[in-house]
Amino acid sequence: xxxxxxxxxxxxxxMVAVMSALVFAAIFAIGNPVxxxxxxxxxxxxxxxxxxxxxxxxPLWQQYLRFVSNIVHGDFGSSFVFGRSAxxxxxxxxxxxxxxxxxxxxxxLLIGLPVGLCVGLxxxxxxxxxxxxxxSFCFSVPTFWAGLLLVLIFSVELxxxxxxxxxxxxxxxxxxxxxxxxxxxxxxFLPAFNLSLPxxxxxxxxxxxxxxxxxxxxxxxxxxxxxxxxWRIVFVHLLRNIAIPILTxxxxxLGSLIAFAVVTENVFGWPGIGKLIVDSIMQLDRPxxxxxxxxxxxxxxxxxxxxxxxxxxxDPRVRMSGKAx
Amino acid sequence: MPxxxxxxxxxxxxxGLRDTRVVMAGSVLALVILVSILCPLLAPQNPYDLTQxxxxxxxxxxxxxxxxxxxxxxxxxxxxxxxxxxxMYGLQISILVGIVSGVVALLIGTTVGxxxxxxxxxxxxxxxxxxxxxxxxxxxxxxxxLVAVLGTGVDKIIIALxxxxxxxxxxxxxxxxxxxxxxEYVEAAHCLRFGTFTILRREILPNALPPMIVVGSAEVAxxxxxxxxxxxxxxxxxxxxxxxxxxxxxxYQYMISGNYWxxxxxxxxxxxxxxxxxxxxxxxxxxxxxxxGD
Numbered sequence: 186x187x188x189x190x191x192x193x194x195x196x197x198x199x200m201v202a203v204m205s206a207l208v209f210a211a212i213f214a215i216g217n218p219v220x221x222x223x224x225x226x227x228x229x230x231x232x233x234x235x236x237x238x239x240x241x242x243x244p245l246w247q248q249y250l251r252f253v254s255n256i257v258h259g260d261f262g263s264s265f266v267f268g269r270s271a272x273x274x275x276x277x278x279x280x281x282x283x284x285x286x287x288x289x290x291x292x293x294l295l296i297g298l299p300v301g302l303c304v305g306l307x308x309x310x311x312x313x314x315x316x317x318x319x320x321s322f323c324f325s326v327p328t329f330w331a332g333l334l335l336v337l338i339f340s341v342e343l344x345x346x347x348x349x350x351x352x353x354x355x356x357x358x359x360x361x362x363x364x365x366x367x368x369x370x371x372x373x374f375l376p377a378f379n380l381s382l383p384x385x386x387x388x389x390x391x392x393x394x395x396x397x398x399x400x401x402x403x404x405x406x407x408x409x410x411x412x413x414x415x416w417r418i419v420f421v422h423l424l425r426n427i428a429i430p431i432l433t434x435x436x437x438x439l440g441s442l443i444a445f446a447v448v449t450e451n452v453f454g455w456p457g458i459g460k461l462i463v464d465s466i467m468q469l470d471r472p473x474x475x476x477x478x479x480x481x482x483x484x485x486x487x488x489x490x491x492x493x494x495x496x497x498x499x500d501p502r503v504r505m506s507g508k509a510x
Numbered sequence: 511m512p513x514x515x516x517x518x519x520x521x522x523x524x525x526g527l528r529d530t531r532v533v534m535a536g537s538v539l540a541l542v543i544l545v546s547i548l549c550p551l552l553a554p555q556n557p558y559d560l561t562q563x564x565x566x567x568x569x570x571x572x573x574x575x576x577x578x579x580x581x582x583x584x585x586x587x588x589x590x591x592x593x594x595x596x597x598m599y600g601l602q603i604s605i606l607v608g609i610v611s612g613v614v615a616l617l618i619g620t621t622v623g624x625x626x627x628x629x630x631x632x633x634x635x636x637x638x639x640x641x642x643x644x645x646x647x648x649x650x651x652x653x654x655x656l657v658a659v660l661g662t663g664v665d666k667i668i669i670a671l672x673x674x675x676x677x678x679x680x681x682x683x684x685x686x687x688x689x690x691x692x693x694e695y696v697e698a699a700h701c702l703r704f705g706t707f708t709i710l711r712r713e714i715l716p717n718a719l720p721p722m723i724v725v726g727s728a729e730v731a732x733x734x735x736x737x738x739x740x741x742x743x744x745x746x747x748x749x750x751x752x753x754x755x756x757x758x759x760x761x762y763q764y765m766i767s768g769n770y771w772x773x774x775x776x777x778x779x780x781x782x783x784x785x786x787x788x789x790x791x792x793x794x795x796x797x798x799x800x801x802x803g804d
Contacts, residue, residue, distance in 0.1 A: 200643060205642055207655075234548065260622070272724040312538075321785075321789075321792075322785070324788065325731070325781060325784045325785035325788050326784075326785075327735045327738055327739055327742075327755075327777075327780060327781070327784070328739070329738075329739055329742045329743075329755075329758070330738075330758060330773075330780065330781065333758065333765065333773050333774075333778075334774075335764060336769055337765060337767075337774070340766075341766060341768060341770070345532075348766060356750050360722075369742065375600070382519065432615065440648070441648040442646075444654075445647040445648065445650055445652040447606075447650060447654065447740055447743070448650070448742075448743065451742075451743055452762075462654060462658075463743050463744065463745065466654075466657065466658050466745055467744060473691055474658045478651075478654070478655055478658065481651060482647070485648075485651070489646070500791065
């Protein structure tokens with residue numbers, strides 16, 4: 186097990202190293218590196234001073250080491266717009282995005298699992314075909330447009346839920362969260378549901394496929410032959426066997442949700458890092474852009490690593506295949 | 511010579527005719543492509559020729575008549591543009607961007623994939639590591655990085671879409687070519703002392719193509735959707751080349767006050783295009799590999 190964990194951590198580190206090199210190459214090799222740290226009203230002498238200060242006269246590999254060391258020290262320069270450390274601007278917005286992504290995951294699981302189980306037990310039924318059509322709709326519909334529809338239906342027409350912002354927040358261990366107040370929950374629901382749609386469709390499909398496949402297997406027949414109650418077969422025997430792939434995919438999608446939150450946050454005016462990056466790209470606030478991208482890549486790699494290790498702990502087969510390599 | 515087999519497209523055509531969903535998807539797609547090619551002829555107005563716009567006709571609901579008596583089937587936007595014409599021109603740009611980026615990504619990806627499969631060893635390992643790395647990150651994240659670095663504009667968006675997509679084609683073409691590489695006709699070509707490039711292009715490529723078509727239809731749909739998303743965020747195409755995403759973004763501010771049509775109809779056009787491409791892709795996949803899917 187230890188070998189597996191060490192191997193997986195090494196892989197994550199390698200991934201981060203390559204991505205950091207790519208971000209570095211993208212910013213420093215393709216774009217004009219000075220542009221990344223300057224705004225347009227600076228004079229020529231100021232630009233030269235900054236070029237020196239940034240070490241842009243050094244050879245490329247030394248520049249890369251500097252870049253990495255700055256990242257490790259959390260120094261991304263200060264934001265042009267906020268006039269503060271770019272990292273602190275990103276970190277301040279991060280909890281809102283994480284809350285949105287977790288809420289989306291919970292919604293997807295709460296709706297997706299029961300629906301997938303129900304239609305998986307009756308494949309080919311009318312409900313099954315309807316659910317399959319709805320899920321393929323969810324795969325095709327652009328997230329932002331689905332968000333607009335939700336706003337149109339639930340906010341503009343029915344006036345049930347607010348369209349914009351985060352609502353009232355309460356501090357939980359010093360971090361503001363929305364889900365503890367009724368007003369915050371009302372603000373959270375629509376964006377979280379919007380963000381969850383592709384994952385929800387995926388969970389329904391996975392649960393359904395797992396159910397259809399497992400219900401025909403010998404262990405279920407054997408359980409039936411033993412006279413075990415049907416509900417116990419479904420909720421104990423079946424669920425335990427289909428849970429692992431579903432949880433793996435859900436975990437791996439968490440990183441994607443954080444990346445995709447960019448769309449949802451902009452539709453619903455949710456003040457997370459996704460809204461921040463779009464605003465920063467438009468305002469050319471480059472230190473914040475770099476800090477955001479590095480942060481998301483790190484989060485993404487870290488979450489995927491944790492999920493892989495968690496799966497290995499639960500599922501002995503993964504562990505063994507890791508050993509065989 | 512590649513072995514003779516019934517073509518994928520011929521088989522897909524025959525079987526598709528018996529499936530209502532496929533026929534519908536195919537008709538929608540054909541209509542969309544036809545409209546996007548012929549939009550200067552079909553559209554009631556040129557929505558970006560300012561002389562044809564009448565500000566008095568702004569924000570009219572669907573089916574209303576303008577000051578000059580002309581019918582606005584799907585209503586008008588805040589500048590008096592006909593939504594229907596806007597959709598036609600928007601489709602043209604969206605489809606153009608999707609197809610151009612798809613074709614270039616196909617060319618690059620297939621070259622990489624075939625090279626990796628043919629040479630194997632360290633070339634294969636290095637190229638495929640790169641592919642795996644890229645595919646492990648969500649497309650929108652890669653696209654954001656590129657837009658942040660390159661800036662916005664049609665050419666930049668096409669570049670971003672190519673970078674996002676090539677890896678899918680590389681992986682699909684590599685696995686298809688790996689299967690083909692060990693077949694007898696390739697061995698025969700070796701015996702005839704054909705050059706590496708000739709064997710790759712004339713022997714392996716045609717036989718590795720069917721799975722690429724499947725990947726292609728799904729990827730063009732994904733590219734159109736991603737472009738619309740970027741444009742919606744204001745990071746895609748410029749206002750002078752309004753794609754569907756931009757129209758939807760433009761209409762969003764008016765939707766809150768109940769003027770739904772500016773955003774909703776372009777969205778439906780986008781959804782129909784993406785959904786029909788996806789349906790056709792699924793159908794092609796089923797024809798190619800009957801056991802996949804459920």
